[in-house]
Amino acid sequence: MTTDVLTRHEIDIEDVEYLRYGNKPLLARLFKPHGAGPFPMIIDLHGGAWCRGERMDDTATNEALARSGVVVAALDFRMPPDAPYPGSLADIHYAIRWLKARAGELHSRPDNVGLMGISSGGHQAMLLAMRPGDPRYSALPLAAKTPVDATVRCVVLCWPVIDPLGRYHYAKKLQAGGKPYPEIADRVIPCHDQYWQTEEAMTEGNPTMALERGEKVQMPPVLYLQGTADAAHPRPNLDRFVAAYRKAGGRLDLELFEGVGEAFVKKDPRAPASLAAIDRIIEFVHREMR
Helix, strand or coil: CCCHHHHHCEEEEEEEEEEEEEEEEEEEEEEEEECCCCEEEEECCCCCCCCCCCCCCHHHHHHHHHHHHCEEEEEECCCCCCCCCCCHHHHHHHHHHHHHHHHCCCCCEEEEEEEECCCCCCCHHHHHHHCCCCCCCCCCCCCCCCCCCCCCCCCECCCCCCCHHHHHHHHHHHCCCCCCCCHHHHHHHHHHHHCCCHHHHHHHHHHHHHHHHCCCCCCCCCCEECCCCCCCCCCHHHHHHHHHHCCCCCCEEEEEEEECCCCCHHHCCCCCHHHHCCCCCCCHHHHHHH
8 A cells, every 4th residue: 555546635724723722722734635525534643742843743644644535633732831731631632522523524423533643742642542531631621512522443653752751761861871962852851841840740641651550541553653763762662562552452553664763754754764654654544444
């Protein structure tokens, strides 16, 4: 399966407001395939260490998905200093329900919605998929009483911060070793501090540790993608989560891309590894969301 084979839909792109805080709207960028559908829907959560990024960051992947016949909604959500954890999760949880309530208008179905997250967005996607009923995340009521929840059919994880505490300790250890060290440490530690504020929060809102604690969670099918030269997302964290998810009975497909680092799709979406990753995402979404 290749993106060329699946590039068959013309698409429309528009921004819509899904939530507002005072004079600050939160927008979703919708990528809508032409046709009657019903199409699967993927909600995209950008990366940026919980403190940076925006809904346009993953446009290359989102356009390819949409042209293959998937409605994509790429979200903005609150970040520090506006809101630490779990503020962004409340926004995203609301957006899942808001989009499900409008699925018919978007030529999709409310029972055929999945999540895709990049880096810190991958962390948020996995945590919400595992805990769709958490009252902290579901705290924002829909304006209209609509019988939808935040459960999802599948999750695509693109180099997620799957163990926030583990990544924090990794970055701290790099700094403690003295220079020269990978610049990632100086880039992510302040964001961890701003978003999480405490190591206790990094422990609580942690998909890997939730599984290891035996927490009762939802376990939709997962596609996990990462480059083997990724210095921002430690390989031991990946291995630990994959083992815990599979041990708990979850189905997880792991795709490793040799020699590429973090954010490789965003940095060069036409590179061979990027095209292969996008192909794999398209294949997974259509397989799981028929």
